[in-house]
Amino acid sequence: MRADESAPIRVLIVDDDALVRAGLTLMLKGAPDLHIVGAVADGGEVEGAVAEHRPDVVLMDIRMNGLDGLDGIEATRRLRARTGAPEVVVLTTFDADELVFRALRSGASGFLLKDTPPEGIVEAVRKVVAGEPTLSPSVTRKLIAHLVPEEENRRRTDARQVLARLSEREREVALAVGQGKPNAVIAGELHMSVGTVKGYISRILTKADLDNRVQLALIVHDAGLG
Template identity: 60%
Template sequence: MTDEVVNVLIVDDDALVRAGLSMMLAGVPDLRIVGEAADGADVPALVESAEPDVVLMDIRMPKVDGLAATEALRRRPDPPEIVILTTFDTDDHVLRALRAGATGFLLKDTPPADIVAAVRRAAAGEPILSPSVTRQLIAHVADGDDGSRLRQAAAQLAELSDREREVAVAIAHGKSNAEISAELYMSIATVKAHVSRVLTKLGLNNRVQIALLVHDAGLV
């Protein structure tokens, strides 16, 4: 980000949704719309030219959907944060996007002030997940799991030190760095260092993916 202004790219095949989001965000001093796209196919070139900090990404689009676009973006070096826009009728799709590295998701009927706050949080790398919705997503996956995901997640977490695993579990409970610091009696700087090591060891992009992995391993 430059001068603390958050550059935002809006990706949605509905012109009315794009117009509404643009109008809403354009009136916020620290947010700047740097581009719009009607399909995920147009996203790579726009990200290259406009360098957004946050991408608001629809799921259902005609050529390249938001899931494929998210996966492609997160493979780029220094990718933007991605917030999925959804009507929440496809929770398995939302989960796939989160596993791919999306920072979180917004319902399309989210109040304007909450959308603005969510964009700011995404730019700061903070997950945008309602605890109640997260439980629904985790339950949805658990219902259809044959145990292989649990075993794989447990094996990944076994690579962590005991302290790193404690931090990962705290993240899965939705705790902030300050809350983890108080709970585990360590400085915030140490918490941040542990989080960085957890992300590196597990090959993950953000705290949301840590939380999902911990849930997959049955530790929450």
């Protein structure tokens, strides 16, 4: 959670294409509640830039041709392993790119296609800061469909074992998260307060050893319950 909710959302852009970096910077500067704190061209520069600029959100390209060979997936994994890491939204050109699925498992809070309209990118940044994922259900289904059957079966078994560690009420909340429902809707359907829903989600993430609700949603999908 950000220390000052009224302050502009600090955004770091990571992309090896100078035109994309410039375009995203120009685009996001038009939103009064966003502040671009930096833009780097290589996955290897991410941790240093985050330490220097302390962004709330990192917009991370997946495929980068940096000199150190560090792509967006590995950069995301390393970043999210840090205490107090910012949220990560990965960027891709293809809506059926399996690399995006791997990036989400590395701890990203969602992804955007690079042709997303400016208002969509701004809204996505706001959502991840508020704890809401930026996943498109149609794209998520395509990504899951790309998994080979053996891998899908293994993931289903592992996911069901994770969910089996939850209480009945926790599984109800997890299923609702997997269906893409926001906290307010979950609260209404399960007859609890939004604060209680947040508490359940926090406990579920701890029990399942997950970083965020995006990964929880993927677990539910993998279990065949989403």
